[in-house]
Each structure stands twice: as C-alpha cells, then as structure tokens.
Amino acid sequence: TQSTRPQRLLAAVHKKATRGNPRSVVKAIDEFCNQNEWAMNVGNEKGEILDSVVSETNPGCVLELGTYCGYSTVRIASLLPPHAQLITLEFNPDNAAVARQVIAWAGVAEKVRLVEGESGEWIPKMKEQFGVKTFDLVFLDHWKNRYLLDTKLMEECGLLKKGSVLLADNVVCPGAPDYLEYIRNSPQYKSQFFKSHLEYTKAEDGLEKSVFLG
Numbered sequence: 001t002q003s004t005r006p007q008r009l010l011a012a013v014h015k016k017a018t019r020g021n022p023r024s025v026v027k028a029i030d031e032f033c034n035q036n037e038w039a040m041n042v043g044n045e046k047g048e049i050l051d052s053v054v055s056e057t058n059p060g061c062v063l064e065l066g067t068y069c070g071y072s073t074v075r076i077a078s079l080l081p082p083h084a085q086l087i088t089l090e091f092n093p094d095n096a097a098v099a100r101q102v103i104a105w106a107g108v109a110e111k112v113r114l115v116e117g118e119s120g121e122w123i124p125k126m127k128e129q130f131g132v133k134t135f136d137l138v139f140l141d142h143w144k145n146r147y148l149l150d151t152k153l154m155e156e157c158g159l160l161k162k163g164s165v166l167l168a169d170n171v172v173c174p175g176a177p178d179y180l181e182y183i184r185n186s187p188q189y190k191s192q193f194f195k196s197h198l199e200y201t202k203a204e205d206g207l208e209k210s211v212f213l214g
C-alpha cells in the first residue's frame with residue numbers, strides 16, 4: 001500500500017536523525033522538505049523566530065494547536081526549562097501517530113502531552129483534564145479559521161493570564177484575517193508582526209506575536 005507524506009517524513013527522521021538529538025530531528029525534516037517533498041511544518045526560518053519567542057518567554061506551560069508531524073513540538077520542547085510541560089493538540093489521528101514517533105525519536109516525549117481531538121472540544125477541558133491553570137505560551141498552527149474562535153474560547157475559559165503570549169503561524173499565507181483584525185485592534189493585546197516566508201518557499205508569510213494584557 002502507498003505510504004503517506006508524514007510516513008515518508010518519519011522514515012527520513014529514522015534514517016538521518018540521531019535518536020535523542022532534537023536538533024538533528026529538526027534538521028532531517030527540513031532537509032526532507034527542501035530536497036524531497038514540501039510539508040506544512042513551520043520550517044527553519046519561522047522556526048528560528050519561534051525559538052526566540054520560546055526562549056524569551058521561558059514558559060512553564062505551553063499549548064500548541066496543530067501538531068502535524070511534531071516538528072514545532074520538538075523545537076519548542078527542546079527549549080523548555082526542566083519540569084515545563086507542552087500540551088499539543090492534533091485533529092488527524094494518522095498525523096498524531098507519526099508525531100508521537102518523531103517526538104519519541106527526538107527524546108522529548110516526557111515534556112510533551114499529545115492529545116488527539118478538536119480545539120473547540122479540548123480547550124474547555126484543559127483545566128480539569130490536565131491540571132492546567134493558565135498557559136504562558138500558545139502556538140496557533142491549526143485551522144486558520146479557528147484562530148479567532150479559539151483565542152476567544154481561551155479567554156472565556158480563563159486560560160490566559162497577564163503576560164501570556166500567543167504566537168500565530170501563517171497570518172499571511174494561508175492567512176487568518178479575522179484573527180489579525182481582532183488581535184491588532186483589541187486593547188487586551190499588544191501585538192507584533194514578524195515578517196518571514198512560507199516554509200520552504202519564497203512566498204510571503206509571517207508570525208504574529210500577541211501578549212495578553214489581562
């Protein structure tokens with residue numbers, strides 16, 4: 001039977017990356033996507049911006065919406081302080097299965113909780129199911145038409161506190177216009193746009209970093 005792109009990406013990780021070395025996993029995926037097949041990982045250019053935001057936030061509790069194959073999960077987890085936790089949500093079970101193996105190969109599994117399901121269902125359960133108080137950092141990388149809905153849902157569920165950071169991928173391509181409109185005009189957020197490019201291409205894209213002011 002025919003393999004899927006995530007399965008071919010995982011094969012490249014097993015072949016080229018060193019078990020327990022997150023940076024080698026990130027490098028292997030970027031090489032695969034540059035040389036073999038495009039895939040919707042955040043990529044290295046936007047990934048370096050992600051790394052700098054994670055490092056400066058020094059988060060104890062992170063939520064990632066949109067695991068895909070675990071590329072950004074591994075980037076984030078490899079920068080977390082000891083005992084910090086990353087909860088990552090993936091809707092597609094086949095992608096989740098690949099992501100679990102990428103995360104394990106990178107050696108960051110003990111920092112990561114991968115949950116299979118939809119943001120609208122799981123965000124309201126974060127406190128009761130996982131003992132989350134608030135998120136210090138949220139990386140939005142799932143359905144672009146759910147960025148705004150889920151941000152409002154996180155506000156309503158009391159999952160954001162003064163200083164919580166939202167970092168949204170793809171605010172130019174594919175774009176999240178309603179999210180940008182809301183977050184840039186809301187007095188409750190201080191936003192900053194990081195211009196970049198769509199992963200593995202020359203197309204314009206960027207990340208929007210927004211600090212919740214409480």
Ligand SMILES: O=C(NCCCOCn1ccc2cnccc21)c1cc(-c2ccc(F)cc2)cc(O)c1O
Binds near residue numbers: 066
């Ligand atoms: O679509 C994208 N990502 C989202 C995947 C589904 O996510 C579904 N999903 C994952 C958790 C989750 C939780 N709740 C609901 C849905 C949930 C996405 C797309 C592109 C892209 C850019 C140009 C193109 F020509 C084609 C594609 C680039 C990206 O960087 C992306 O991130």
Ligand SMILES: [Mg+2]
Binds near residue numbers: 040041042141169170
């Ligand atoms: Mg993305």
